[in-house]
Amino acid sequence: MARTHFQTIIFITFFLIFTIVATAKPDFKFRKEKISHLQFYFHDVIDGPNRTAVQVAAAPSTNTSVTGFGAVTMFDNPLTKGPNPMSKMVGRAQGMYAVASQQELGLLMNMNFVFAEGKYKGSTLSVLGRNAVLAKEREMPVVGGSGLFRFARGYALAKTYSLDPIRAIVEYDVFVMHY
Incomplete structure (x- = not known):
């Protein structure tokens, strides 16, 4: 069966689009993958005039x-360098947590670490996972990032540094693979 003029134009159009897409270079410059370790403190103020968390x-x-x-x-x-709320701020943790367990204090954490200082300024890391708050150490997956953390993956270890009815201070050790 002979091709019609319309079929030929469609074939050539798809061939050209496929060729362009297959040969296009992404704007991301591929670099060698590396592992970074970040440590900082998360200050969750749940009561008082300077609260940072709202139900x-x-x-x-x-x-x-x-x-x-x-x-x-x-x-x-x-997010600060040290546990003291007055220590140098390196960024913010923005997101939400929901109490997702009926038997223990287990949170569903969905947060972005937004860095405002140092070489990671303007970059973010995204964490999504379970946080069993009363456990000594909790592990949550790093599921992505932006800026210098594009294509990031890894994990975040959380340890409660101090806890009272107004504030929780949590130490985070984050291990992330990125380019």
Whole structure:
């Protein structure tokens, strides 16, 4: 069966598009992959005039639940070099956590570490995972990033440094592979 003029134009168009896409170079300059270790402190202030975390939703049974199951909190927390709230700020942790366990204090964490200082200024790391708050050490996956952390993957270890009714200070050790 002979090709019609229309079929030939369609074939040539798809061939050209495929050739352009297959040979196009991404704007990302590929570099050697490396592993970085970052350490900083997360300051979650849940009460008082300078709060950095606010509950935005709750289930009807949240207040009667032993764990607060169903509570959702948004946060914009400072990240500092040291555990002292007055130590140098290196960025912010922005996101939300939800109480996702009925038996223990287990949070679903969805957050971005937004770096504002040093060589990572303007870059972010995204973390999504379970945080069993009362465990001595918690591990959560790093699922991506931006800027110098483009194509990032790795894990974040969280350890509670101090905890009181107003503030939680959490030490983060983050190990991330990136280009």
